[in-house]
Amino acid sequence: MTTITTETPIIAVVPGRPFGLVRHSLVMARRSLIKTMRTPEQLLDVTLQPIIFIVLFVYLLGGAIAGSRHDYLQFLLPALLVQNVLFASAPTGVSLNTDIKTGVFDRFRSLPIGRSAPLIGGVLGDMIRFVVAIVVMLGFGYALGFRFGTNPLAVVAACLLVMFLAFSFSWMFVLLGMLVREPGAVQGLGFVIMFPLTFGTNVLVPTNTLPGWLQAWVKVNPVADAMQAARGLMVGGPVLDAVVKTLLWSVGILAVFAPLAVRAYRRKT
Amino acid sequence: MSFAFQATGLVKRFGRTTALAGVDLAAEPGTVLGVLGPNGAGKTTAVRILATLLRPDAGTAVVGGYDVVKHPAAVRRISGLTGQFASVDEDLTGTENLVLIGQLLDLRRGEAKSRAAGLLADFDLTEAADRPVKTYSGGMRRRLDLAASLVGRPAIVYLDEPTTGLDPAKREDVWNMVRAQVREGTTVLLTTQYLEEADALADKISVIDHGKVIAHGTPAQLKHIVGGQTISVRPADPAHLDAVSVILAGTTKGQVESRGRGVLSVPVDDAKVLGTVIRQLEQAGIDVIELSLHLPSLDEVFFTLTRGTEKKQEVAA
Ligand SMILES: Nc1ncnc2c1ncn2[C@@H]1O[C@H](COP(=O)(O)OP(=O)(O)OP(=O)(O)O)[C@@H](O)[C@H]1O
Numbered sequence: 001m002t003t004i005t006t007e008t009p010i011i012a013v014v015p016g017r018p019f020g021l022v023r024h025s026l027v028m029a030r031r032s033l034i035k036t037m038r039t040p041e042q043l044l045d046v047t048l049q050p051i052i053f054i055v056l057f058v059y060l061l062g063g064a065i066a067g068s069r070h071d072y073l074q075f076l077l078p079a080l081l082v083q084n085v086l087f088a089s090a091p092t093g094v095s096l097n098t099d100i101k102t103g104v105f106d107r108f109r110s111l112p113i114g115r116s117a118p119l120i121g122g123v124l125g126d127m128i129r130f131v132v133a134i135v136v137m138l139g140f141g142y143a144l145g146f147r148f149g150t151n152p153l154a155v156v157a158a159c160l161l162v163m164f165l166a167f168s169f170s171w172m173f174v175l176l177g178m179l180v181r182e183p184g185a186v187q188g189l190g191f192v193i194m195f196p197l198t199f200g201t202n203v204l205v206p207t208n209t210l211p212g213w214l215q216a217w218v219k220v221n222p223v224a225d226a227m228q229a230a231r232g233l234m235v236g237g238p239v240l241d242a243v244v245k246t247l248l249w250s251v252g253i254l255a256v257f258a259p260l261a262v263r264a265y266r267r268k269t
Numbered sequence: 270m271s272f273a274f275q276a277t278g279l280v281k282r283f284g285r286t287t288a289l290a291g292v293d294l295a296a297e298p299g300t301v302l303g304v305l306g307p308n309g310a311g312k313t314t315a316v317r318i319l320a321t322l323l324r325p326d327a328g329t330a331v332v333g334g335y336d337v338v339k340h341p342a343a344v345r346r347i348s349g350l351t352g353q354f355a356s357v358d359e360d361l362t363g364t365e366n367l368v369l370i371g372q373l374l375d376l377r378r379g380e381a382k383s384r385a386a387g388l389l390a391d392f393d394l395t396e397a398a399d400r401p402v403k404t405y406s407g408g409m410r411r412r413l414d415l416a417a418s419l420v421g422r423p424a425i426v427y428l429d430e431p432t433t434g435l436d437p438a439k440r441e442d443v444w445n446m447v448r449a450q451v452r453e454g455t456t457v458l459l460t461t462q463y464l465e466e467a468d469a470l471a472d473k474i475s476v477i478d479h480g481k482v483i484a485h486g487t488p489a490q491l492k493h494i495v496g497g498q499t500i501s502v503r504p505a506d507p508a509h510l511d512a513v514s515v516i517l518a519g520t521t522k523g524q525v526e527s528r529g530r531g532v533l534s535v536p537v538d539d540a541k542v543l544g545t546v547i548r549q550l551e552q553a554g555i556d557v558i559e560l561s562l563h564l565p566s567l568d569e570v571f572f573t574l575t576r577g578t579e580k581k582q583e584v585a586a
């Protein structure tokens with residue numbers, strides 16, 4: 001805070017404790033966690049939905065595409081994991097949009113906390129959803145016969161990498177949540193963005209079976225890189241290039257969308 | 270004189286609506302400023318500017334010596350707001366709501382918890398402390414909202430229609446809470462539709478209408494704006510009404526009016542005529558069951574003032 005010289009203070013301001021933004025963001029993250037725990041139906045999209053995806057794709061396409069369901073599961077699961085964790089980042093925008101409509105955010109705005117704390121807290125708190133999605137998918141995949149082809153360290157690295165990308169994506173949806181008026185519209189736009197990004201990849205079939213224009217899209221699509229990286233880290237194969245690209249994309253998306261989201265939130269006051 | 274908060278010439282427009290057209294509001298430390306005004310007068314807009322939730326288009330507001338636009342962080346640290354609409358989290362319990370705010374105000378977790386427990390007790394919410402707010406009644410929510418604005422022991426508290434929706438007993442409780450705060454030196458800005466409330470709590474009252482302050486003063490001064498005092502007489506036997514009317518007309522210069530059944534009243538310039546009226550009633554042998562000398566109620570003040578501006582507006586239009 002700047003020193004005050006222009007007016008004559010008549011009431012002393014007790015300065016806050018240090019590391020305010022970190023502490024306040026964590027307090028807000030805890031709030032979001034409590035809310036999620038209290039309404040577990042909010043977790044359906046990271047529990048039931050990924051299971052349905054796995055079952056549908058493995059049994060619908062597995063035989064035809066790979067000839068063997070087991071081989072297809074090994075191919076599909078890491079990529080499907082990336083897709084579903086990214087899907088799990090969109091609802092953060094919806095819930096922040098709803099929050100702002102209620103008076104609760106007025107209360108936060110009247111408190112001496114950083115403008116970004118409620119947003120950072122919301123995004124951090126919702127990362128529990130990524131963890132749930134990962135645990136559910138790996139557990140269910142294991143039950144169906146999926147096996148890691150690498151070491152535990154690589155698997156953990158894959159999970160962290162996916163969560164980092166999803167964390168960056170969250171800020172895109174927070175921005176959307178700040179700009180769009182209705183929670184329903186945020187959700188709808190979320191799908192519009194997510195479908196080409198996550199299905200426009202080699203999630204279901206190898207890239208070389210795709211038409212040329214789609215192959216071109218897959219080459220520039222960051223989600224395809226993340227899927228490639230996850231496959232390499234979990235099942236085996238080359239990873240370095242894909243991991244580096246995914247990290248760069250994550251940092252880039254974060255650097256662009258987080259400040260924009262915070263600015264849009266400030267403007268709303 | 271230094272004011273705890275002072276707004277000067279506040280202007281705020283929303284599109285083509287002018288919510289505030291140059292409003293001045295101020296309160297000395299440790300006093301209550303009542304802001305009265307009909308729906309849409311601009312009360313909430315003024316409060317939101319003072320609470321740093323809105324920026325004024327023109328004018329300045331200084332709270333505790335800090336400009337709300339230049340030093341919003343300082344203003345937020347010394348003031349607390351209870352908005353017109355509940356701003357508590359429905360999914361959290363009463364305790365969780367208050368602890369959350371305490372932690373955001375940099376209290377340690379233990380301090381935040383004991384502060385929450387104390388406030389919940391003060392607002393008669395201890396029993397509901399561990400229930401999610403969505404199970405609360407409207408009045409309980411309102412009280413929790415009030416408690417939420419006091420967590421940081423702010424020096425200045427804004428209460429936007431704090432007792433709307435409370436039953437009379439709970440309203441009385443809130444009034445007592447406000448009085449207790451003021452005794453400790455807190456300055457309060459209170460908007461209300463209830464003139465009775467402004468009369469009971471406010472040291473000074475500003476009446477706003479159409480985004481302008483149309484009157485300012487102590488409750489007693491405002492009552493004088495409408496006129497002096499009134500004598501009202503209710504004879505025991507309604508048959509004596511005519512005789513009473515003659516006496517009132519003879520002793521005062523005002524127009525005798527019948528307000529309600531069996532009551533006559535007349536405005537007076539000088540309170541001394543009350544003695545004369547009593548003597549004449551005695552001489553005439555008229556028993557009375559009600560005889561009073563009173564200032565006009567704030568309701569009358571309010572209607573007189575706001576009707577006045579409507580007339581002005583019509584003339585201007
Ligand atoms: N966000 C907004 N957008 C557009 N117009 C607004 C907005 N907020 C307030 N107004 C308008 O500004 C005027 C003043 O509103 P305000 O809420 O300050 O009145 P009020 O005195 O608090 O009324 P009430 O007693 O009904 O609460 C009204 O005409 C209102 O319609």
Ligand SMILES: [Mg+2]
Pocket residue numbers: 312313314353429
């Ligand atoms: Mg209002």
